[in-house]
Amino acid sequence: MDFGFGPADTAFREEARAWLRAHASVQPQAWERELGRAGWIGMGWAEAAYGNRTASLTQQVVWAEEYARAHAPTRTGHIGENLLAPTLIAHGTPAQKARFLPPIARGEELWCQGYSEPGAGSDLAGIRTTARRDGVNGANGGSKGGTYRVTGQKIWTSLAHEADWCFVLARTEEGSRRHHGLSFLLVPMDQPGRIEVRPIRQMTGTSEFNEVFFDGAEARAEHLVGGEGNGWQIAMGLLALERGVSTLAQQIGFAAELEGVVARAVAGSGPLDPALRARIAAQWAELKVMRWNALRTLGGADDAGAPSVAKLLWGGWHRRLGELAMAVRGAAATVGPYDWDGASRPYELDALQHLFLFSRADTIYGGSDEIQRTIIAERVLGLPREVRVP
Known part of the structure; x- marks a missing residue:
C-alpha cells in the first residue's frame, strides 16, 4: 500500500528525527516528561487542548517509525496515552478529561490496566473483583459524590510497580454474572495498606508484570467512567484501540x-x-x-x-x-x-x-x-x- 507521505510529512519527519537525535541522552526516568514538554505525547488525540500537539494520521506513522528507528527509550506512559486517554475522550465527562488528560500529556502520571485476574485471564467476563458504593448517590448512574471500595486481585498488570493510577474493571452489581454489572473505575495506586503490588519474576529475570491486591481501595465516584454497569462496553472499546x-x-x-x-x-x-x-x-x-x-x-x-x-x-x-x-x-x-x-x-x-x-x-x-x-x-x-x- 502506498501510504502517501507528502511534503508536510517529510518536514515533520526531519523535525522528529532531529529532536530524537538531540534528546537521545535523556535518562529513562525523565523521558516521559521530556516528551511531554515537547508536545510529543497525545498527537493522535482529537484536539490540542491538553498541552499536546496534534498530528495527521500520516505524521503519527512518521513519528512511530522515527521513534523506533532511533532506539529511543521504552515508553512507560503508553498505557495512559494510547489506551486510557482515547477512552476518556470517547466516554469521559468534561471534568474527567480536564483532570486526567493534561498530566498524561505532560508525562507526569503513569497508568496501568487492571483487567486480568487469576482464573479469569483471557476470559475477562469472569472477573470477581468488586467495587461497593458508599456515600451519596448521584445522577446518571451515581457518578457524583461518595466512594467505591475496590476489593480483589488483578494479575499480569504491566508496570503496576511504577504506575500512579490504574483503570480497573470491577463488579458494582452484587450477584451479577459474566459481562453484566461491570464498571470502569479510575483508582489511585498510592494507597498503602489498601493496595499491594507484587512483581512477578519472569523467565527473562525481569519483572514488568505484577500482581495487584486491592483491599478496600478507594475510588471516587466521580472517577467512574461511562456510568455504572457499562464497564464491559468501555473495556471492549479500549481493547480495540490496541492496533493501528x-x-x-x-x-x-x-x-x-x-x-x-x-x-x-x-x-x-x-x-x-x-x-x-x-x-x-x-x-x-x-x-x-x-x-x-x-x-x-x-x-x-x-x-x-x-x-x-x-x-x-x-x-x-x-x-x-x-x-x-x-x-x-x-x-x-x-x-x-x-x-x-x-x-x-x-x-x-x-x-x-x-x-x-x-x-x-x-x-x-x-x-x-x-x-x-x-x-x-x-x-x-x-x-x-x-x-x-x-
Missing part, C-alpha cells in the same frame, strides 16, 4: 529484531541450512503482510475482526521469531554469554536469548490466540457459540 499506529511502531521494532537474527545467520561459519534460510525468508514476508494489514486498518476501519486478526498475526510471528533466533544460534543459545576474558555470566541473557524467552508469552497476553479465534468465529463468521462448561 502503535502496531506500526511495534513492527519497526520487530524488523530490527529480525535484522539482528539475519546478521547472526550471515556471520556464521559455513553454508546456512536450507530449511533455516526458508524460515528466515518466511519471517520477512510475513512481517510485510503485517505492515499492510496495519495500514489497512489505520483510522479505525469498520472491521469487527481487525483487532483479533492483528493480535493473531503479530503474536504468532514474534513467537516464531524467538524460536528462529535460537535455531540460528544453535547449541550456543543454551549457555550464558561471556566477557572478553572468557568469564561466564550464566544469569545474563543476550538480545536473542531475551527475545526467545519473552516472546513465549506473546500468544497469551493481550488476549490469547484461543480467545481471538473464538471472537472471529462467533462475531465475524457467525458460527455457533462455543459450548461452555458450567
Whole structure:
C-alpha cells in the first residue's frame, strides 16, 4: 500500500528525527516528561487542548517509525496515552478529561490496566473483583459524590510497580454474572495498606508484570467512567484501540529484531541450512503482510475482526521469531554469554536469548490466540457459540 507521505510529512519527519537525535541522552526516568514538554505525547488525540500537539494520521506513522528507528527509550506512559486517554475522550465527562488528560500529556502520571485476574485471564467476563458504593448517590448512574471500595486481585498488570493510577474493571452489581454489572473505575495506586503490588519474576529475570491486591481501595465516584454497569462496553472499546499506529511502531521494532537474527545467520561459519534460510525468508514476508494489514486498518476501519486478526498475526510471528533466533544460534543459545576474558555470566541473557524467552508469552497476553479465534468465529463468521462448561 502506498501510504502517501507528502511534503508536510517529510518536514515533520526531519523535525522528529532531529529532536530524537538531540534528546537521545535523556535518562529513562525523565523521558516521559521530556516528551511531554515537547508536545510529543497525545498527537493522535482529537484536539490540542491538553498541552499536546496534534498530528495527521500520516505524521503519527512518521513519528512511530522515527521513534523506533532511533532506539529511543521504552515508553512507560503508553498505557495512559494510547489506551486510557482515547477512552476518556470517547466516554469521559468534561471534568474527567480536564483532570486526567493534561498530566498524561505532560508525562507526569503513569497508568496501568487492571483487567486480568487469576482464573479469569483471557476470559475477562469472569472477573470477581468488586467495587461497593458508599456515600451519596448521584445522577446518571451515581457518578457524583461518595466512594467505591475496590476489593480483589488483578494479575499480569504491566508496570503496576511504577504506575500512579490504574483503570480497573470491577463488579458494582452484587450477584451479577459474566459481562453484566461491570464498571470502569479510575483508582489511585498510592494507597498503602489498601493496595499491594507484587512483581512477578519472569523467565527473562525481569519483572514488568505484577500482581495487584486491592483491599478496600478507594475510588471516587466521580472517577467512574461511562456510568455504572457499562464497564464491559468501555473495556471492549479500549481493547480495540490496541492496533493501528502503535502496531506500526511495534513492527519497526520487530524488523530490527529480525535484522539482528539475519546478521547472526550471515556471520556464521559455513553454508546456512536450507530449511533455516526458508524460515528466515518466511519471517520477512510475513512481517510485510503485517505492515499492510496495519495500514489497512489505520483510522479505525469498520472491521469487527481487525483487532483479533492483528493480535493473531503479530503474536504468532514474534513467537516464531524467538524460536528462529535460537535455531540460528544453535547449541550456543543454551549457555550464558561471556566477557572478553572468557568469564561466564550464566544469569545474563543476550538480545536473542531475551527475545526467545519473552516472546513465549506473546500468544497469551493481550488476549490469547484461543480467545481471538473464538471472537472471529462467533462475531465475524457467525458460527455457533462455543459450548461452555458450567
